[in-house]
Amino acid sequence: MKKKKYLGIGLLFVCCFLAGRTAGKLQAAFVPAAQMTVEEAKLAVIIDDFGYNGAGTAEMLALDIPFTAAVLPFSSHTAENAAQAKAAGKEVIIHMPMESLTGKPEWVGDGAVCRGMSAAEVRQCMEAAYSAVPQAAGVNNHMGSAVMEDANTLGCVLDVVREKGGVFVDSVTTAESKCGTLAGEKGVPLLERDVFLDSTTEKSVVEERLREAANIAKAKGSAVAIGHVGPEGGVLTAQVLAEMAPELEKEGIRFVTVSELAGSH
Secondary structure (H helix, E strand, C coil): CCCCCCCCHHHHHHHHHHHHHHHHCCCCCCCCHHHCCCCCEEEEEEEEEECCCCCCHHHHHCCCCCCEEEECCCCCCHHHHHHHHHHCCCEEEEEEEECCCCCCHHHHCCCCECCCCCHHHHHHHHHHHHHHCCCCCEEEEEECHHHHCCHHHHHHHHHHHHHHCCEEEECCCCCCCCHHHHHHHHCCCEEECCEECCCCCCHHHHHHHHHHHHHHHHHHCEEEEEEECCCCCHHHHHHHHHHHHHHHHHCCEEEECHHHHHHHC
């Protein structure tokens, strides 16, 4: 299977915005402080779109908290960014391109898993991604609403993740995801995104979303928040994480990797 080439970083920005806007309606509801009853609150932060040296890459890697770097496997700086994240002590997973129900197919990028592929073709895509990001402790979906709703294709993805001994994180780009059922059947550790953190220009929005994620963690014991490098979040999201992390840690929030969080479930 020949890999398609990215049509430019601008298209990546568009697909990130589309995924964020689509999934924004699915974000978990704000949890009032009065409902916070859990003593230990774990927050796993995932930063998507490493792999092309997007804005905020250096700032994210300089953060003094554990987080998981999700690296696009077939991008211009995949190997470089994955190695930098590992050297900075961050966990690395594959930000796997998958077919979306919205937008143009080429926006998803190189090596995407698509509906209609045979099991062998899906495996080829996944094996290539793991070869490109050998540090990967798991996978989350880049876009992918179409695949996440397709049990056959998604099942083939999860088969490879299981064989690699990794965790799968459902970015929740569709409310009709089949991942919860399939991951359980296949014995794949699964986490699901609770909150998207980013805003392009409004720092207060990022602060509110990080606070929302912290409140969910306090109420339920854990939460998963996803941000991005690049213009959708990048420097601004890194700034908010740096400023708010000490405050949240004083409140009992413990920042963890996705592997640690999945292992505690």
